[in-house]
Amino acid sequence: MSKAAAKSDDAPKKKGKLPLILGLVVLLAGGGGGGYWYYARQKAAAAAASQGSDPGKAKAGEHGEGGHEAEAKEGGALLPLDVFTVNLADTEAQRFLRTNVQLVIDADEAALKEIEEEKLPVARARSVVLDLLSTQKSADIATAEGKAALKKAIAAQTAKAIHHEVLDVLFSDFVIQY
Incomplete structure (x- = not known):
């Protein structure tokens, strides 16, 4: 009789695990879908805020391809200058700066391609x-004001070199070795 009792105990345990597993799968899928919805909504709200419109009033057609083309024309084109590693002008110690500089220039994609193909303006x-x-000295460029002044100087000087207005200078790395 103990064998019959053991068989009857095993059957409910197997049925008990299946709803638990299905419940976990549904919970994970719902959590993933909810996370994606939240992320997409935040991204749309940020895009609407940068365009100066109310995110609740955004229309479906505003975020189409035409909207991105207009945004690219307003923002300019991105000209990467790659990584720079330089000795800084500090006299008390040997210090280095490693940074990656990109220029946002007032040009369209065709003009950007022309600048990159000529190679002399980029050089x-x-x-x-x-x-x-x-x-530069490390103490000067370690502050936010110093970086802003450096960006202005880079924009003014590189604009002369590439014969286009530099709208912004972007640092994607900025490491000073002390």
Whole structure:
């Protein structure tokens, strides 16, 4: 009789695990879908805020391809100048700066392609940036004001080198070795 009792105990345990597993799968799928919805909503709200409109009033057609093209024209084109590693002008110790510089220029994609293919404007811009970076002191560029002043100087000098207005200078890395 103990064998019959053991068989009857095993059957309910197997049925008990299946609803638990299905419940977990549904819970995980719902959590993933909810997370994606929240992320997409936050991204749409940020895009609407950068365009100056109310995220609740955003229309479906505003975020289409035409909207991105207009946004790209307003923002300019991105000209990467790659990584720079320079000795800084500190006299009390040997210090280095490693940074990755990208220029946002007032040009369309065709003009950007032309600048990149000529290679001379990009080489001149890199040279100007190297000269500017190597004359900096670590204490000056470690502050937010120092970085802002450096960005202005880079924008002014590289604009002359590439013969286009530089709208912004972007640092994707900025490491000072002390």
